[in-house]
Amino acid sequence: QVQLVESGGGVVQPGRSLRLSCAASGFTFSTYGMHWVRQAPGKGLEWVAVISYDGSNKYYVDSVKGRFTISRDDSKNTLYMQMNSLRAEDTAVYYCAKDRDGYISYYFDYWGQGALVTVSS
Amino acid sequence: DIQMTQSPSSVSASVGDRVTITCRASQGISSWLAWYQQKPGKAPKLLIYAASSLQSGVPSRFSGSGSGTDFTLTISSLQPEDFATYYCQQANNFPPTFGGGTKVEIK
Secondary structure, eight states: OOEEEEEOOEEEOTTOOEEEEEEEESSOGGGSOEEEEEEOTTSOEEEEEEEOTTSSOEEEOGGGTTTEEEEEETTTTEEEEEEOSOOGGGOEEEEEEEESSSSOOOOEEEEOOOEEEEEOO | OOOEEEEOSEEEEOTTOOEEEEEEESSOOTTOEEEEEEOTTSOOEEEEETTTEEOTTOOTTEEEEEETTEEEEEESSOOGGGOSEEEEEEOSSSSOEEOOOEEEEEO
16 A cells, blocks of 8 residues: 655754655655645644656745755655755644645645654754 | 635534535635545545545545535534544645644534
């Protein structure tokens, strides 16, 4: 069955960097767009970024544009999020999520368990 | 960005009750709407996509309707495992945005 497992979360000081990983299994990773969605403690859901199935298209929410970079390694069935210049407002649980369709539909049919990123001095 | 407004923000209901949650988009989104269920400490789960299409494996007591700006999620007979927070999400305009959530609590 489909499994998404995030890793790389932790506590980081403002202005520093962190890289999240999401290991995928149970489906043909290279044929699906993949997303990152975050949830601040006690708050709602916020979509963060998407990468197309072939890595040729990447889109970001304005608040992370220029600071976060989404990427994928299809040989390792792994999705990444490089997060630079982190701010306190980036504190959240970060979920990787699979797009429901082969193109980018922005429907998220499978989610990982989440990785907590805490930005604090 | 499109704003998604859910109501109510919370509802108290009993097992067996019919529960309806509404979601309103700040502009028309055709039928590009999804509903998710989230339990405490867990990831969201896709229930409905394209406003009314039931995701595989989701019980048929869940249904969605609507188009344009107004949408509803209905749970026909609430079960103990349905107590959770529900989110709507629009997929029509970039960036995709979520509603603020509706918490379904035990009466």
